[in-house]
Amino acid sequence: MRTLSQHQARRLSLRALGLADGRPAPGVRRDVRHLRSVSERLGVIQLDSVNVLARAHELPFWSRLGPHDRAGRDRWLWRSRELLEGWAHVASLTPADRWPLLAYRRAAFREGPSRTRFVAAHPGVLDAVLAEVAEAGPTAVSDLADPGGRTGPWWGDPRGKRALQQLFLGGELAVHDRTPQLVTVYDLTERVVPADHRRTPPPPPDEADRALLRHAVRAQGLGTAADLADHHRQPVRTARRLLEDLAEGGEVERARVRGQDEVYYLDPEATVPRVAQARTLVSPFDPVVWERGRAARLFDFHYRIEIYVPAAQRVHGYYVLPFLLGDRFVARVDLKADRGARRLLVRGAFAEAGVDHTAVARELHQELEDLAAWLGLGTLVIEDRGDLAGALRWASG
Numbered sequence: 181m182r183t184l185s186q187h188q189a190r191r192l193s194l195r196a197l198g199l200a201d202g203r204p205a206p207g208v209r210r211d212v213r214h215l216r217s218v219s220e221r222l223g224v225i226q227l228d229s230v231n232v233l234a235r236a237h238e239l240p241f242w243s244r245l246g247p248h249d250r251a252g253r254d255r256w257l258w259r260s261r262e263l264l265e266g267w268a269h270v271a272s273l274t275p276a277d278r279w280p281l282l283a284y285r286r287a288a289f290r291e292g293p294s295r296t297r298f299v300a301a302h303p304g305v306l307d308a309v310l311a312e313v314a315e316a317g318p319t320a321v322s323d324l325a326d327p328g329g330r331t332g333p334w335w336g337d338p339r340g341k342r343a344l345q346q347l348f349l350g351g352e353l354a355v356h357d358r359t360p361q362l363v364t365v366y367d368l369t370e371r372v373v374p375a376d377h378r379r380t381p382p383p384p385p386d387e388a389d390r391a392l393l394r395h396a397v398r399a400q401g402l403g404t405a406a407d408l409a410d411h412h413r414q415p416v417r418t419a420r421r422l423l424e425d426l427a428e429g430g431e432v433e434r435a436r437v438r439g440q441d442e443v444y445y446l447d448p449e450a451t452v453p454r455v456a457q458a459r460t461l462v463s464p465f466d467p468v469v470w471e472r473g474r475a476a477r478l479f480d481f482h483y484r485i486e487i488y489v490p491a492a493q494r495v496h497g498y499y500v501l502p503f504l505l506g507d508r509f510v511a512r513v514d515l516k517a518d519r520g521a522r523r524l525l526v527r528g529a530f531a532e533a534g535v536d537h538t539a540v541a542r543e544l545h546q547e548l549e550d551l552a553a554w555l556g557l558g559t560l561v562i563e564d565r566g567d568l569a570g571a572l573r574w575a576s577g
Contacts, residue, residue, distance in 0.1 A: 498514060526562045
């Protein structure tokens with residue numbers, strides 16, 4: 181069994197996740213090849229409606245590519261049909277070839293209690309909505325002839341919205357597009373999912389789960405059974421059994437991280453770079469930190485997203501992004517885009533223990549300036565909160 185130091189494990193994982201080698205050079209035009217590289221590396225691009233800074237799906241591309249065409253990226257994500265929206269790691273975009281691997285989840289949903297309850301409460305509605313989409317083509321909830329009454333902000337949870345979601349989760353509908361406001365537009369699956377993926381016979385659940393775990397190991401580089409199960413939200417017990425099968429067959433390797441008791445599973449083709457050249461803010465929804473136990477074990481970084489924590493109980497702030505420098509998370513910043521005034525607000529800046537505040541602030545300030553420019557925010561405003569705020573203001577001159 182191979183043994184890695186913690187630093188080796190970090191660098192191996194950062195390379196697998198597309199972070200260790202830094203971004204393309206400033207003069208290199210980011211194009212579809214770069215977008216495809218990120219999506220293929222990660223395998224899962226998580227979606228979330230929070231828009232305090234930028235949408236969740238935007239930031240993994242920022243972290244790996246730096247400045248790029250935001251509108252062009254979204255056109256490619258939803259219209260190229262190289263990726264499809266589904267329930268992989270919660271709501272996510274995945275490469276289109278994952279469609280057959282997730283078939284058993286769609287089938288389980290169609291036969292599950294949520295569908296049963298909806299049909300009992302609203303007889304005939306699913307069939308009527310499906311027929312309406314079949315006739316009308318791409319359809320958002322607001323396009324439905326009878327969307328149902330609003331039950332809260334935005335569309336709340338009206339019957340029409342729930343019907344579209346039921347049909348999407350069951351596979352009868354697929355996501356045709358997202359508007360710039362991230363409104364979902366649905367269409368019949370056969371008009372969205374490429375024919376070769378629809379016609380590929382779905383493998384049995386165990387075989388599908390094995391394939392998803394192979395993808396997870398390649399994306400993460402290494403991880404425990406729990407870490408790798410989280411990539412596609414698989415049951416840990418199932419993941420552990422199947423990873424042992426993959427290890428016995430030589431498709432993954434067992435490994436240890438020095439000083440830790442857990443068994444890790446390693447991508448045999450993963451490499452350990454001599455140094456990691458990362459300098460980037462990462463999203464709370466980035467695969468490098470979304471499994472919080474893994475972030476603590478590999479990076480000594482204890483991270484909690486505090487969006488759902490009452491304001492008085494927050495430690496670092498509402499929308500806090502970790503700052504990765506080299507192979508360490510060295511700081512975290514609470515950010516907000518004030519789009520009306522074209523300002524990027526740094527509500528708080530906090531250094532991790534043992535880092536050089538001046539050196540970290542200098543690198544973080546450049547990252548924030550670059551991020552603000554990419555988001556079309558002309559001014560960086562650093563508020564006086566956190567032990568790094570003073571050094572960050574000093575770095576701004």
